[in-house]
Amino acid sequence: MLDPNSPQAQSIANLFNGSMLLGTAIFMLVTGLVLYVLWRYRSRGDTAEPRQYPGNRRLEIAWTIAPALIVAGLFGWQLDVMRDTAPPADRPPDIIVTGYSWWWRVEYPKAGFVTANEIHIPVGRQVLFQLQAADVIHNFWVPDLGPKRDMIPGHPNNTVWLAADRPGVYLGACSEYCGLQHAWMRLRVVAQPQAEYDAWIQQQQTAATPADAEAARGAEVFQNLTCVNCHAITGISNAQAGPDLSHVGGRATLGAGIIENTPANLSRWIANPHDIKSGVQMPGYQLSEADLRALVAYLGSLK
Ligand code: CUA
Numbered sequence: 001m002l003d004p005n006s007p008q009a010q011s012i013a014n015l016f017n018g019s020m021l022l023g024t025a026i027f028m029l030v031t032g033l034v035l036y037v038l039w040r041y042r043s044r045g046d047t048a049e050p051r052q053y054p055g056n057r058r059l060e061i062a063w064t065i066a067p068a069l070i071v072a073g074l075f076g077w078q079l080d081v082m083r084d085t086a087p088p089a090d091r092p093p094d095i096i097v098t099g100y101s102w103w104w105r106v107e108y109p110k111a112g113f114v115t116a117n118e119i120h121i122p123v124g125r126q127v128l129f130q131l132q133a134a135d136v137i138h139n140f141w142v143p144d145l146g147p148k149r150d151m152i153p154g155h156p157n158n159t160v161w162l163a164a165d166r167p168g169v170y171l172g173a174c175s176e177y178c179g180l181q182h183a184w185m186r187l188r189v190v191a192q193p194q195a196e197y198d199a200w201i202q203q204q205q206t207a208a209t210p211a212d213a214e215a216a217r218g219a220e221v222f223q224n225l226t227c228v229n230c231h232a233i234t235g236i237s238n239a240q241a242g243p244d245l246s247h248v249g250g251r252a253t254l255g256a257g258i259i260e261n262t263p264a265n266l267s268r269w270i271a272n273p274h275d276i277k278s279g280v281q282m283p284g285y286q287l288s289e290a291d292l293r294a295l296v297a298y299l300g301s302l303k
Contacts, residue, residue, distance in 0.1 A: 005144040005170065006163035011084035012147060015077055022070065085147045087161035093130035095119060099138030099151040099174065102181040102280070103243050103256040113204045114232065116243035117256045120190045122197040126163045132156040139176035142189050148175050164191030169252075180279035186257025203303070207234040208247055211301035218298025221291045230282070233302065242282060249302040255280065266296045 004013040041050075097119070098105040107114045121127045131140050133151040141148030146162040164170060172187035192200065210216040222228060223236060230242035251261055255277045259265045269276060270292060272284045287295065 003144050005165050005168075006146055007165075008085040008146045008161060008163070009144055011081045015081045018077065019074060022074075026070075085161065087128055087159040089159075091128055093159065094127045095121075096130045096132070097140060097151070099131075099133040099135075099140065099178070099185075101135050101138075101179050102174070102185040102277075104140075104185070104187055105134070105240075105243070108201070108204070111201050111205055113234075113246070114244040115204060115247060116251075117186070117253065118188045118190065118251045120192060120197060120200050121162065121164060122194050123164055123167050123191045126161055129160045129162060130156065131158040131160060136178050137176050138174045138178050138185065140172065140187075141175040142170050142172035142187065144170045145172075145189060150176060162189070164189070167191050167193055181256075181258075181277055184256055184258045184277055186253070188252060188257070203250070204247055208249070208302040210298055212297070214294050215298040215301040218294035218296070221287070221295045222298060225285060225287075225295075227295075245299060245302065247302055249300045263296050263300055266299060267292055270295065 002013065004010040093109065096107040096109060098107070104117050104119075105114065106116055106119050129140070131149055131151045132155070133153045135153065137153065138151040139148055140151055140160065142162060145164055146160060149158055149160040151158065168191055170189040170191065172189060174182055174185035174187075176182075178185065210219050219236070222233070228237045228239065230239050232238050232240060232244045232246060234246040248261075253259065254261050254265060254269050255273070258277050259269065270285055270287070273280050273282045274284060
């Protein structure tokens with residue numbers, strides 16, 4: 001919001017900065033007048049009662065009308081911002097995001113794949129998001145790219161319109177308190193030039209394969225353990241309870257932003273996710289060292 005990167009974020013930032021400036025000016029005016037009166041009418045040792053004023057109609061009308069005009073002006077400005085940021089109603093969404101406690105399911109319905117916690121968008125294009133929630137109310141907000149919007153269970157038709165003027169990684173967060181790990185329900189939006197974005201889409205549509213023999217053994221570990229009951233991997237499982245792992249090796253973080261996606265962190269996460277993110281739904285797994293190494297090699301190779 002303080003570093004707007006899209007037309008709608010710019011519109012919101014203008015309103016925010018304008019209201020802040022106006023509020024600051026009024027605060028300084030009122031504080032200045034109070035200080036002036038305190039000083040101007042301070043006691044000078046005179047014990048006689050000062051002259052009393054029963055009221056001043058003109059002054060009272062003025063200070064009723066002035067704030068009413070300011071509020072009406074801000075209201076009109078707000079309507080303008082709402083118009084600037086309103087998504088079109090008659091278009092199918094480009095991306096469907098579902099809030100879970102505490103991660104984001106990200107579906108690209110046209111391209112036909114699902115990912116999690118990391119959203120890629122093409123630079124300079126308005127992207128329509130449909131927002132929904134799987135369990136409790138969450139809120140989707142990427143401050144540099146657009147307005148925040150609630151995700152409400154049972155109301156799958158909430159939409160928001162985001163864009164990025166420049167390539168980069170923009171951070172988002174759940175902005176509605178949703179339980180223990182609300183603060184670690186982070187989101188990364190990667191804005192890429194069209195060609196790079198197209199390449200990413202194509203990569204996501206293609207099933208990743210184990211990179212080597214160890215990773216191939218890891219794929220067996222994945223299928224023999226209960227991993228397969230909760231996590232989808234293209235060609236192996238369609239389970240939807242946890243984040244889709246088809247291309248987890250290409251993501252920057254684990255646990256919706258709580259740790260960097262490195263082999264060491266992935267091992268810790270599989271063995272003891274609760275040590276890292278208390279309350280997370282995934283149970284810890286005590287694997288043999290060789291199995292854990294193979295599983296980490298496998299997941300890391302899914303790019
Ligand atoms: Cu989800 Cu706060």
